[in-house]
Amino acid sequence: MAEEGRNIKIHVDNLHKSFKTNEVLKGVSTDIYEGEVVVVIGPSGSGKSTFLRCLNGLEEITSGNVIVDGVNIADKKININKLRENVGMVFQHFNLFANMNVLRNLTLAPVDLKKATKEEAQKTALEMLARVGLSEKVNELPENLSGGQKQRVAIARALCMKPDIMLFDEPTSALDPEMIGEVLQVMKQLAADGMTMVVVTHEMGFAMEVADRVLFMDSGIIMEEGTPEEVLRNPQNPRTQDFLSKVLEI
């Protein structure tokens, strides 16, 4: 759904990534536009999480280019920390800082990186907590929260840095079924607010409803891409068809 004149937020060009001798990404190229919601699906081991982790430099790029807001991550001379301030990430296992309460989780990075004073950061944190519906948990420790609550706090934490791009790495895969909905709801709201999002997920319903574009990855390449309608309802590639039949028949 790339319209003319929209800004490219992330330009991925022939991205390769190997772990020792194991080549996980074998030349991935795509553009992600401002305000676009891109959902990445594919079997496990297809490289979709690695692809996502290359977008903020959590994985070192073996070759190719990833240009985020005009900055090439593959370039070792750039300040990767500065870039990450604008790219929020949400992990499968939440990764809330276990030694801090919810408020400290949300204010640590903004205050430490001097993006805000302590008071400003706390104000933002409370706003973001309200946005994910967890205002009353402000002083809790992560261990006292349910999985769904943890993930919503994790989203709020990323949002406190006021990023223009959000990456989601299987955000609901570690959750009990009854908690998936609350997290997807927050993500839908975020999408509706115009956030640029790249989401690795197995939630086909979410992809169908929220995605502007779906990428199907397998064996380290993008096998098929298009609107959710095209990829999920009418897949052309036999691998996509095979994957979807397995996912949807259960």
Place this chain on the structure above:
Amino acid sequence: MAQIISQYGMILLRAMGQTLLLALFGLLFGCILGIIFGLLSVVKNKVCNAIALVYVNVIRGVPMIVLAFFIYIGVPYAFKNYLHMPLVFSALTAGTICLALNCGAYMAEIIRAGIQSIDVGQMEAARSLGLPYWRGMFRVVLPQAIRNMIPSIVNQFIITLKDTSILSVIGFPELVNKAKNVVAITFKSFEVYFIIGLMYLIIILILQQVAKILERRLNRGRRRA
């Protein structure tokens, strides 16, 4: 027994003071070495990792009594005869170096294991927010790691305190060294060694209590330790 205490009690107490002084220096520098080499062993840099590995393995592989003789006698000998430079260590200096090197190696291992016990996701989350590696380390990973390390650190403190007794061989006037002198004068070996054994025990029990209080304070407000 009473006679020994009244006559030699002060000497033994002063010797205990020397033991504690040596242990304190050893632990202080040992902790510094432990932090440095512990961090060197976890950073993503092969040279740093190798340096830490060599240090830890060398120290762990050499008995402390050999290390003590080497530093106190061997090194000054080498300076005098091969480098033609005079270098003399006091027993306290040599003892401190020896204890610190020894304690540092074990502390480095405790710190490495403690850091590695923390889920890598903690560091990744910190990095993903734009925090540099060392900020993530000091703000997020280490505070959690230290909580896990405390029992091992306390254990190492106790071992180092007791290891000071080995340094009686280089003539440092710590508890065992002085006790031997008292035995030589009085022949009351049973009483003297019983008393100094008790002195070590009391000090270590106190240390354990302090550690327990510290641990409890660190775990305040948490369900699990």
